[in-house]
Amino acid sequence: MHASKERTSSLWPSVISYAKSCVQTVLREGIRRGQLVIDDCDGTHTYGEYDSSDKKARIVSIRVVNEDFYARVYLRHDLGFSEAYMYGDFETSDLKSILDLWLDNRDHLAGLQSYFARVMTTMSGLALRLFGQTLSNAKLNAIAGYDCCNELFEAFLGESMMYSSALWPDSTGGVRGDLEIDGPAEADLDTAQINKLHYLLRKARVRPGDRVLEFGTGWGSLAIEAAKMGCVVDTFTLSIEQKHFAEAKIARLGLSERIRIHLCDYRNLPADFEKAFDAFVSIEMVEHVGYRFLPQYFKIIDWALKSDRAAAVVTATTQPDSRFDTLQASDFAREYIWPNAFCPSPISLVGIAKDATKGHFNLDSVEDQAHHYPRTLREWGYRFQRNWNEDLIKHIVKAQPQLASPEDLAIYKRRWEYMFVYAEVGFARAYTSMTYWTFVRPENVVERCD
Known part of the structure; x- marks a missing residue:
């Protein structure tokens, strides 16, 4: 207002x-x-x-x-x-x-x-349910959420450039390591993010030589780690800025022959992708699919993965089942950070996947990793404050000229400050959850045991 x-x-x-x-x-x-x-x-x-x-x-x-x-x-x-x-x-x-x-x-x-607020809540929930992630809106949502300024994200995400929760190993002090007397080490965030990527690749049962499909490229981190393992990766994004950044980094690492980044909606996969992939990974992207399109999302995964030993790993911010509602109104996160996002619940997503794929997948595991997100958000907040300087401001204003006035820039800065704390509290109190699902083809054992 x-x-x-x-x-x-x-x-x-x-x-x-x-x-x-x-x-x-x-x-x-x-x-x-x-x-x-x-x-x-x-x-x-x-x-x-x-x-x-x-x-x-x-x-x-x-x-x-x-x-x-x-x-x-x-x-x-x-x-x-x-x-x-x-x-x-x-x-x-x-x-x-x-x-x-x-x-x-x-x-x-x-x-x-107020009554007015309740009416607006209902209307925004209906609008999100019906129109939030159509093909045209999905592209606009990606532009609004991720094409604002790569330098801004570099300022708080660290070298790993992962805009998703880390997994904090004991070597970093665990989920409260930053709150201990000695405080966090500079490299802790990157260590925890790489730990998360390796964990997800193991959950997806990825082996050298596999072909991996990813929805939601981000800045290329998962694709790079898979390629380093000897995999070939096709990854999809709607963000032009993320694509440019990731391609440049991939080229510097000499991995361009192993990774293809497609500026394309996941609903428009090439015909030759049918039954072409050994594994699928999507990190905190399914929130941008929308309730209406979740069945199609899983049908596409089923269509793209090989019929025998393939596995799919999906991670997402979720609403706990105790308060889950398919009608999700606009709130701070959906209005200002992740436009029109829809958060499934752990159980609801399993049901949708089962109905959409008609028995072509078994549920291997469901994990709640929400306790790892608060430290991730605190670490982002530390870096954001430390790296907010004149050089960063120049990049932000160049990318978003509407922030040229000191007043508008201050509002923008407080928006990010609020996000870090708002999300930290939600995850720390289990008001919001962070779920990892692993789906596997039937009779696909983790490893040979006979």
């Missing part, structure tokens, strides 16, 4: 006043665990009572800089709160604790969602 027209309206002060009253009423009744302190133009307001015997209870503070904060929250609920942070309507020294406090009390804060 932009403030230009609303602020010029004589009705806007009344909207703010009404929204503020509604928000304060809900907070008074809804904060039952921990305490929220809000400072605004009317003074200090305290909601909830701090219980020192509750080790997980917390006291968090917000300073409201612009009263639009209340209208954003009332009219757009959690999305409005994220926008209020982005636009600088409030300040806090501990965004993570605020989001934790919301999760602690969310069952009693439903009143923060």
Whole structure:
């Protein structure tokens, strides 16, 4: 919600006043665990009572800089709160604790969602369900999510250039290694990301000489590791910037003869790909398929993989089955980071795969690796802050001229800061999950055992 027209309206002060009253009423009744302190133009307001015997209870503070904060929250609920942070309507020294406090009390804060917000939630969910990942929209979503600036992603992803959760081995201190006294080592993130790639290739039962199919190239990391093993890889992306970056890196490594990057939607595979591949891997791409197209996605995998010993590994951010809904409304992540993403649940995806492939695959394993994501996000946040400098800003503004003004650039920076913390809290609290599925052809044993 932009403030230009609303602020010029004589009705806007009344909207703010009404929204503020509604928000304060809900907070008074809804904060039952921990305490929220809000400072605004009317003074200090305290909601909830701090219980020192509750080790997980917390006291968090917000300073409201612009009263639009209340209208954003009332009219757009959690999305409005994220926008209020982005636009600088409030300040806090501990965004993570605020989001934790919301999760602690969310069952009693439903009143923060106005009738208008509920209507918009339903409409956005329907729009995503029907139109979110059509062929034309999928390309636009990829451009919006990944073609913003390669240098930006380099600033926080590290050498491995993996925009997905790492798997933290003991050698890096594990999932809390960055929180220990000595802190993280610089190479830890890359070590953990390569560990993840090797783990997934093992799950896919990839052997030297295999032909591997990948949906979602990213910046080429999985394809490169498979090629180093002696595989031939065909990988698909809709991002021009990612394709250029990956091809340059692959050429520097002398792997161009083993890897082909296709700027093409996965729904438009060449006819000669039928039953041509030994393994399939897709890392955190299935969220961009959309509920409507998931059966087609698995039918294509079935069509492309060999009929005997092939395996398919899919990883994705998921909604826990306990709160899964096929109607998923726009939220901060879908609005600003991963446009129109749809998160399946662990069980729902298995059912869709089974129905779509008609018994041509067995489910080998389902794993929840969500506990590895919070450290990944913290590591990205550390690097983002450390590498935010004039040189990076020049690259960002060159790629996105609309960010030339200091105000717009500051909003953009806070958007990323919010994402790192918002996602960290969701995974750390198991509000969101990270699932690995492995599907194999029937009677395909892991290794010969007789």
